[in-house]
Amino acid sequence: MTGGLRVTVTGGAGFIGSNLVSWLLRHPAIGRVTVVDDLSTGSTSLLGGDPAETDFRQGSVLDAGLIEDAVAGADAVVHLAALPSVPRSVADPLATHHANATGTLQVLEAARRAGGPLVVAASSSSVYGAQPDLPKTETSRAMPLSPYAVSKLATEAYLGAYHACYGLEVLPLRFFNVFGPRQRAGHPYAAVVPAFIDAALSGRPVTVHGDGTQTRDWTFVDTVCEVITTAITGRVTSPWPVNLALGTRTSLLDVIALLDQVLDAPVRVEHAPPRPGDVAHSQADPTQLRELFPGVSAVPLREGLECTVAWHQDQHPARSHVDARGSR
Numbered sequence: 001m002t003g004g005l006r007v008t009v010t011g012g013a014g015f016i017g018s019n020l021v022s023w024l025l026r027h028p029a030i031g032r033v034t035v036v037d038d039l040s041t042g043s044t045s046l047l048g049g050d051p052a053e054t055d056f057r058q059g060s061v062l063d064a065g066l067i068e069d070a071v072a073g074a075d076a077v078v079h080l081a082a083l084p085s086v087p088r089s090v091a092d093p094l095a096t097h098h099a100n101a102t103g104t105l106q107v108l109e110a111a112r113r114a115g116g117p118l119v120v121a122a123s124s125s126s127v128y129g130a131q132p133d134l135p136k137t138e139t140s141r142a143m144p145l146s147p148y149a150v151s152k153l154a155t156e157a158y159l160g161a162y163h164a165c166y167g168l169e170v171l172p173l174r175f176f177n178v179f180g181p182r183q184r185a186g187h188p189y190a191a192v193v194p195a196f197i198d199a200a201l202s203g204r205p206v207t208v209h210g211d212g213t214q215t216r217d218w219t220f221v222d223t224v225c226e227v228i229t230t231a232i233t234g235r236v237t238s239p240w241p242v243n244l245a246l247g248t249r250t251s252l253l254d255v256i257a258l259l260d261q262v263l264d265a266p267v268r269v270e271h272a273p274p275r276p277g278d279v280a281h282s283q284a285d286p287t288q289l290r291e292l293f294p295g296v297s298a299v300p301l302r303e304g305l306e307c308t309v310a311w312h313q314d315q316h317p318a319r320s321h322v323d324a325r326g327s328r
């Protein structure tokens with residue numbers, strides 16, 4: 001592959017990263033994609049596109065030599081590598097800090113030495129934490145409730161500082177609850193949508209922490225990929241964090257009701273105690289996102305869930321709607 005923009009994606013073998021790599025490889029302006037991933041939660045089996053088109057480097061962003069090599073010559077770096085779980089950060093705050101905060105610093109140092117590619121990085125709606133305002137506006141005070149949220153606040157703040165101190169072009173994006181194909185269940189820190197789908201397809205009850213009235217701004221992964229791809233090809237930058245969600249708000253119980261419809265079977269629910277660090281309500285103010293990316297459009301939640309359920313069924317062909325229905 002020759003010509004076109006060169007992009008390095010950290011965490012490119014993870015859920016969002018692997019979807020993004022597929023998007024990038026389909027774009028005519030993108031010439032080469034390099035992936036850095038230590039496979040701590042990701043897998044090369046998720047990597048999209050033709051493997052011959054992806055330069056995969058297994059290792060940690062904390063490895064200065066490896067990341068410097070992977071970023072050299074890049075036009076853009078998309079930094080997604082992180083330990084992405086709130087409960088995991090509560091169990092092991094230092095591991096989260098090293099991977100997420102120090103890891104970001106290592107990527108920024110590599111970018112600075114490489115002569116300044118655009119750096120797009122994943123922050124998180126969790127930085128709003130106890131902030132009661134709804135919707136969440138970027139200028140609202142961040143009130144993180146978990147070590148994970150603090151590590152993401154550090155991520156976005158480091159991007160701003162590298163812009164101010166070294167003139168690096170940056171775009172810190174606050175992802176809200178992203179879901180879609182390639183987001184795996186079956187591990188202790190699984191996100192809620194794949195955990196729900198996996199349980200429902202296996203005929204198990206879904207576990208809801210708390211009463212299920214907590215709300216989230218669910219974002220289909222294609223929306224995230226579209227925004228990042230547009231940022232790279234159109235060189236969209238902002239030293240300040242930008243919400244990446246479209247301002248919707250749906251409760252866990254309503255997501256389960258939608259899954260009932262998509263699976264055409266009632267999903268059984270069991271309740272567990274609320275988790276420390278969880279926030280009650282989350283909804284983005286999408287004004288900045290719409291200004292920077294006027295073409296971005298939301299994928300309706302039901303459509304996204306249908307696509308995600310289909311992916312889970314492809315992974316486990318033995319499971320089907322009939323299995324789910326028959327088990328109740």
Ligand SMILES: NC(=O)c1ccc[n+]([C@@H]2O[C@H](COP(=O)([O-])OP(=O)(O)OC[C@H]3O[C@@H](n4cnc5c(N)ncnc54)[C@H](O)[C@@H]3O)[C@@H](O)[C@H]2O)c1
Nearest residue numbers: 011013014015016038039040041042060061081082175178
């Ligand atoms: N999924 C969401 O809803 C959501 C919400 C907010 C923010 N985010 C952020 O988006 C990014 C991607 O999340 P995801 O949901 O795709 O999670 P994921 O676990 O699927 O992807 C993270 C990837 O990073 C890799 N990784 C972890 N530590 C690494 C290290 N030190 N060096 C190299 N690679 C490393 C993992 O192996 C994995 O492939 C993360 O930064 C996460 O914090 C995700």
